[in-house]
Amino acid sequence: xxxxxxxxxxxxxxxxxxxxxxxxxxxxxxxxxxxxxxxxxxxxxxxxxxxxxxxxxxxxxxxxxxxxxxxxxxxxxxxxxxxxxxxxxxxxxxxxxxxxxxxxxxxxxxxxxxxxxxxxxxxxxxxxxxxxxxxxxxxxxxxxxxxxxxxxxxxxxxxxxxxxxxxxxxxxxxxxxxxxxxxxxxxxxxxxxxxxxxxxxxxxxxxxxxxxxxxxxxxxxxxxxxxxxxxxxxxxxxxxxxxxxxxxxxxxxxxxxxxxxxxxxxxxxxxxxxxxxxxxxxxxxxxxxxxxxxxxxxxxxx
Amino acid sequence: xxxxxxxxxxxxxxxxxxxxxxxxxxxxxxxxxxxxxxxxxxxxxxxxxxxxxxxxxxxxxxxxxxxxxxxxxxxxxxxxxxxxxxxxxxxxxxxxxxxxxxxxxxxxxxxxxxxxxxxxxxxxxxxxxxxxxxxxxxxxxxxxxxxxxxxxxxxxxxxxxxxxxxxxxxxxxx
Numbered sequence: 001x002x003x004x005x006x007x008x009x010x011x012x013x014x015x016x017x018x019x020x021x022x023x024x025x026x027x028x029x030x031x032x033x034x035x036x037x038x039x040x041x042x043x044x045x046x047x048x049x050x051x052x053x054x055x056x057x058x059x060x061x062x063x064x065x066x067x068x069x070x071x072x073x074x075x076x077x078x079x080x081x082x083x084x085x086x087x088x089x090x091x092x093x094x095x096x097x098x099x100x101x102x103x104x105x106x107x108x109x110x111x112x113x114x115x116x117x118x119x120x121x122x123x124x125x126x127x128x129x130x131x132x133x134x135x136x137x138x139x140x141x142x143x144x145x146x147x148x149x150x151x152x153x154x155x156x157x158x159x160x161x162x163x164x165x166x167x168x169x170x171x172x173x174x175x176x177x178x179x180x181x182x183x184x185x186x187x188x189x190x191x192x193x194x195x196x197x198x199x200x201x202x203x204x205x206x207x208x209x210x211x212x213x214x215x216x217x218x219x220x221x222x223x224x225x226x227x228x229x230x231x232x233x234x235x236x237x238x239x240x241x242x243x244x245x246x247x248x249x250x251x252x253x254x255x256x257x258x259x260x261x262x263x264x265x266x267x268x269x270x271x272x273x274x275x276x277x278x279x280x281x282x283x284x285x286x287x288x289x290x291x292x293x294x295x296x297x298x299x300x301x302x
Numbered sequence: 303x304x305x306x307x308x309x310x311x312x313x314x315x316x317x318x319x320x321x322x323x324x325x326x327x328x329x330x331x332x333x334x335x336x337x338x339x340x341x342x343x344x345x346x347x348x349x350x351x352x353x354x355x356x357x358x359x360x361x362x363x364x365x366x367x368x369x370x371x372x373x374x375x376x377x378x379x380x381x382x383x384x385x386x387x388x389x390x391x392x393x394x395x396x397x398x399x400x401x402x403x404x405x406x407x408x409x410x411x412x413x414x415x416x417x418x419x420x421x422x423x424x425x426x427x428x429x430x431x432x433x434x435x436x437x438x439x440x441x442x443x444x445x446x447x448x449x450x451x452x453x454x455x456x457x458x459x460x461x462x463x464x465x466x467x468x469x470x471x472x473x474x475x476x
Binding site for chain 2: 011014015016027030032034036037040041044047048051052054055056058059060070080081084085088101104105106108109110113150152153154155156158159160162163217221
């Protein structure tokens, strides 16, 4: 946590920073390479490698292995298998029905990708690099090439939401056709309500993925800001009192609190990746031909 | 201090388009790679495992049904065998009883016949003995009378004498 090391502003903990050594490379005055970009890339590589290893373990082995070929070996592959099965059978299948297979790779990818970003954000990579840079190499400035929670960056969550938006809309056009898509914008309301319904439904198209982005971003920012505040209490106490005993007591309590909040953050990391994936599934389901009719029939009856 | 992207006034809600674009590119590349190299393998493995489990469960259910029907059939056969055995035992018991009864009746009848034959034989022997005794007694009486009277008895005298003797003998024997 940057704030723990060098900052007195907890918000700095979640802000994106340029990668040390290449700060001078800019585009329109903005750094081209940032730690969140590096974390994002790392998350993609880690997710791919872990899933690839899990895929090899989950796949059915050769017949010569007997019944053992149906077993998945390794804890992480087993967890991935169980989570994937749960998401497929209990979350995605009930919403998408026969279209499950088509969207399963996308939905599972976005779930595991966000989850990895969230979990990697829990590990203080940047802080370790700053300490190593200062203690080991005598760096005067804070030195870090990657770290931080990528999903606490609104640009990252917006990017993921844009991908979801395109997937949802492409499915809507393919499933409903242009006419069906336009009809869907009316929300099944009578003609005289169209002046109200059309703008609302049109804005809703963008608000839904926008809400996905803001929800994930806000949750990650809130959790990490709280952690930063908790870890800063000791420093604040020292600056205020210059009393090491009081500082130590406050730091001990705030550290225990930070550990507890970290467990909550771990839960939030899973929950938010699930919510992002689940709501994307629901939005895709709403744009399916079958659901569209049901939705309108429901609206007409009510 | 790290030279932050923004200064103290930096806001976490500032959206950097470069980061946004990088996110889309990184995720789309990851998605394409995952769709090519990861998910087909994982989903195929899960489907095959599902099929295997479903097949095994169906086979187990079928075996259970077969075992259940076999047990019912066995119990039915056992019940009919038990009934048949009971009937056979009852029949054998009745047959044995009837045979014993018949044997007893035959024995009783034969015994009665033997008894009756024996009584008849005894009566015949008795009559023969009495007849022999009569003949012998009459001969003896004639001989004695002849000697006492000193003369020959006529056939008429002899007969009347015998009859009297016999009558007297009969009276004295009673």
